[in-house]
Amino acid sequence: MKIMVSKHAGYCYGVKRAIRILDEVVASTANQDEKIYTLGPIIHNEQVTTLYKSKGVTIINAIEDMTGQNGLSNKIVIRSHGAPKSVYDQIQDINAEIFDATCPYVKKIQNTVSTHASIGYNIIIVGDGNHPEVVGINGWCDNQAIVVKSVDAAQKIKPMIGPVCVVAQTTFNINVWNEIVVVLKEKFENCVIHNTICLATNQRQTACRELASQVDLMIVIGGKHSSNTLKLASICKEIVNTIHIETKDDLDLSILSGNEVIGITAGASTPDWIIDSVILKIENEGEVFFDGKS
Ligand code: SF4
Incomplete structure (x- = not known):
């Protein structure tokens, strides 16, 4: 069996940057009195948001939802989607620290x-x-x-x-x-x-279309509610037998039998460690030739 991974799979530039900013905020927050918030989930991936919850990051939907003390001890990360100007004004009014991960x-x-x-x-x-x-x-x-x-x-x-x-x-x-x-x-x-459509979306979709035409089965990895992952799955389904999974635990290995070449792609909010764990699960099953990024 051969595994081919799409050349544009997983985190896009803006998501990578947002995750790096959040990681830096977490790493620099040693004090128990300091609270870290993200305005909305940092990305649409439950495994990632659960991981950050365990590191003390709280998701809020509005600035009023902050439960910590008003003042410098609150750190708020704006995710890659950005936020209205009024949100920045609100954060300044309560004297909290802003970490702006809005995609450039x-x-x-x-x-x-x-x-x-x-x-x-x-x-x-x-x-x-x-x-x-x-x-x-x-x-x-x-x-x-x-x-x-x-x-x-x-x-x-x-x-x-x-x-x-x-x-x-x-x-x-x-x-x-x-x-x-x-x-x-x-x-x-x-x-x-101003055509402000981001190339990352198009690149992912074009690459998955190309890969789907070269394989016997496509595995699309990403959140069940991630719209860009659902779009990738629907593109692949038009071309070849396709399954959409969130993590390796959703992968029933029996579905792989009889397929010579397996293609893998992932939505823009799927981290590499989830993609790698799916590949590892398949590799552990037997004779697999991993072709890297196709
Ligand atoms: S605009 Fe959106 S899709 Fe494009 S790089 Fe930024 S976060 Fe990713």
Whole structure:
């Protein structure tokens, strides 16, 4: 049996960076009186958040949920999705320490909408209005942005006075984005378009598509609720027999029998140690040739 791992699998740049920042905060917090919080889970992976819980990290959904003392003893990590400007103001008001792990690509979008809104542009965000990244971006233009995620919604935007600035949620589908841009360009004469879709998503999907066409079975590793992992699984399923697991414990080895080549990919929030433990479990089963990253 041969194992091939996708060349783009697991943590993306922004998630790696966020985890490194949280690790540094944990390592520098020796004092029992100091409390560490993340605003929302640091990533969408239960095994990782459970690990950090055991290291004293508490997940909160709003700054008001902090249970520690107000003051310098509270450390708050902003995850890669970012947060609205009002959250930074709130944290400053209570004199807590901010560790900003907002992905630099998301930070750039926040800066774009903030700059354009300040000089009179109307802001349109192409994305899911409930996604924390979009909520965060909107919070840098006074929550005045119009958020659309379909061609239909774009067509329904009412006429606006003044220029328009358009940005995208980093994980938005490129094909739908292209269609929406055509509509917006037709609708608004003075319209600047910033394609802010992150390459990491596309790279993962392209690599898993290529790998799926070379193997007998694909194993997709990642959180059951991680949207980018679910997307990878659905792409693979269109090409080859595919299973989606969260950890090695979900892998029933009997499913591997009769398959010569096994492909492995993982969502952007799946750590290497979970990927490695799945590979190890398969390797321990018998004669396996590991081909590394395909
Ligand atoms: S997917 Fe892209 S934008 Fe999102 S955290 Fe990863 S690198 Fe940053």
